Amino acid sequence: MTTFVDRVELHVAAGNGGHGCASVHREKFKPLGGPDGGNGGDGGSVVLTVDAQVTTLLEYHHSPKRKATNGKPGAGGNRTGALGQDLVLFVPDGTVVLDRQGNVLADLVGHGTSFVAAQGGRGGLGNAALSSARRKAPGFALLGEPGEFRDIVMELKSVADVALVGYPSAGKSSLISVLSAAKPKIADYPFTTLIPNLGVVTAGDTVYTIADVPGLIPGASQGRGLGLEFLRHVERCSVLVHVLDCATLEPGRDPLTDLETIEAELAEYGGLGDRPRLVALNKIDVPDGQDIADLTRASLEERGYRVFEVSAASRKGLRELSFAMAQIVGEARAAKPLEESTRIVLRPTAVDDEGFTITEEDGAFRIRGVKPERWVRQTDFSNDEAVGYLADRLARLGIEDKLWKVGAHEGDTVIIGAEENAVVFDWEPTMAAGAEMLGRRGEDHRMETQRPAVDRRREKQKGRDAAEAEYLAFEALSSGRQASIEGDDEDS
Template sequence: MTTFVDRVELHVAAGSGGHGCASVHREKFKPLGGPDGGNGGRGGDVILVVDQSVTTLLDYHHSPHRKATSGKPGEGGNRSGKDGQDLILPVPDGTVVQDKAGNVLADLVGQGTTYVAAEGGRGGLGNAALSSARRKAPGFALLGVPGGLQDIVLELKTVADVALVGYPSAGKSSLISVLSAAKPKIADYPFTTLVPNLGVVTAGSTVYTIADVPGLIPGASQGKGLGLEFLRHVERCSVLVHVLDTATLESERDPVSDLDIIEEELKQYGGLGDRPRMVVLNKIDVPDGKDLAEMVRPELESRGYRVFEVSAVAHMGLKELSYALAEVVAQGRAAKPTEEATRIVIRPKAVDDAGFTVAREEDGLYRVRGEKPERWVRQTDFSNDEAVGYLADRLSRLGVETELMKAGARSGDGVAIGPEENAVVFDWEPTVMAGAEMLGRRGEDHRLDEPRPATQRRRDKQAERDEAEKEYDDFEPF
């Protein structure tokens, strides 16, 4: 059964905004007292948060589809809808967020680091918020904006100071088990370690983490064995430690050739050339291993490596290795800035940026693209003529009609607003007066001008009599 997953594809959906409410205030003697429709609630975001208690992406492997809750619609009486609940997704420290094309969206390192993977949709405005001096009683409200959708890839890169690399069965798991309190699986057959193991080591006043990466073999950088799956876990380390087996039973192998092969795989993978290296000659408790270690040590030192002869089984040479690693880790930490200044990226819009584009396609269709017009279309209730007229007003004020004329559009030409998969297409009719104004006084609820029906008039008169009788009963003479 799979217990460790370090790469998953996640499909996230933010909550949609609630629809605005079109309502008219009603009270005694005032059946049409003006608009009082509330705004819709905002949809919930999908947020990734680093949680150091989480060590794997296993939960998202089993449940890759996650959705936040939507906002509630507004109600009459100027009552706004409830906002949707944000969906918090805990991820391990060192999680890299990418899109499906492989572009890095975020690198989440450090407890509490957050990334909004999908943003909740805006709530639609109610007719109370849409009213103004020129539009005193709107008979429509705006729809909520659908929540954002995104397919992302989460890739875990272990955050460790020291990475142990080497052939299968070189003794990496045994070494991490005696240097730290980690308890990895140890056996005398290749590829015993199927997942990276992480341990914490204390050497004097320095505390550092050490990772045991599953064994590498020739061709690991091209996907052979397990190497390609786990080489990403050494990218963040401060020092690479080659664990070389001096007691291998394979006649064609020796510590120097093993080192050369692993170094070539690290070179092919890329990005690790600047990391300091150390060499650990393991299994010197075996007589032949001790002799071989003494033979190859001068050559390795001539290449500039610091070499340590150890035995994880007999606990030989471990203290010297532990303190040497602590020294290198401390130097690496000292070289990094203790506190990086906050960077604010400002991307101002161009002075001639209209916020939208108009382009004519091969089939003669004119397509309008832009954040505002696309959002406005999604917020429009096309079953309400007044709402359609309000959209026409907004597009006209933005300059869409002018740009269509410049692009050569004529009456009856097809115009699409939005991307191909969910665009709104209509036949364009250029007009100076937008649709809402053709309905009469701009944006006013036609019910305010209609005579009240007979039943309503009788009900109002009875209410007046009841109110007069109440005032008479409460009257006390001098």
């Protein structure tokens, strides 16, 4: 059964933002009191956080799909939707986050270090937030943005000061068991160690960690044996200790040959050439072990190695080896600052950055940019007023003018967004300039059909007054004509 996992592929999905609400305030004697639609809540994000108590990625090996909660939609009465909850995933110290192409996204070292693996979607604005002096009663709201979806790879690189490397059954597990309180599995057959073992060693005033890396064999850097799976655990170590078997019975093997083979694999893996090396000639307590150590010691020292003759069984030479490792670890720590200040990376926008790009592809014009693509995702295309609002935003950004400059004509195909989620339409310049075809955008048409009762009573009273005035004028005119006729009769 799998108990240690140091590499997993994780599928993370952030929560979607809640939709904004298009609502009109209503109460007695004020049935249309203005827009009061609330904003939608932001979706939850997926956050990776280092926890010192977590030592393996086993949990994510069994359940690789993780999703944060969605934000709630807004409601009338200026009520904002609830925020989605962030999903916090705890990972071991030393976890490296990569995308599927192998690009490093984050290197998580240190308890509490966090990285947002998937950003939650923004909540849409309600019509109350969209109202202005020109747009007093918007009849639409913005949609919430979908949350980010990512496929990421997490690799665990043990944060140890010293790495023990060597052939299988060279005695690495035995050494770590007597140098520290670690209790790794020890047996007399190759590849006994299937996972890296960590131990804490105290040498004088220096306390450091030591890692027992599973045995390396020729071709390990290309995937042979177990070496490739665990060579990444050597990358963070300050010191490499070659554990050479002085009692091997395999033909064609001796301490010098083993050293050359392991160094060739480390060089092939890359990135480890600057690490200090120590050599531990192990198993000098067995027959002929001391003789082989004496024969090879001079050759190793000529190559510039510090050599220690040790025995895990009799514990001979272990004190000198542990203090030598502590010395190099102390020097490595002194070379680094005790506390690294937080680095803020500033990436200012270029002076000539328009916020979007337009490229011609097979007779069509594709628009890419953070703002136009986000605006498209927020638009409800079933609402004419919302479409007109989008057209005005795009025109203010300068997209209409840029389309003219790149040679676009009315009726040409325009694409906004990437291939997988693009919006395609035929370009109509008049719509971008003002969308006159959509009518009086910025006004709620319900204002025309559902006017307040007071206004309706006033109009009825005006009608009655006009009718009465007309009647009185008619009566006056009739009376004048009658008097004129009677006067004429008298004169005659």
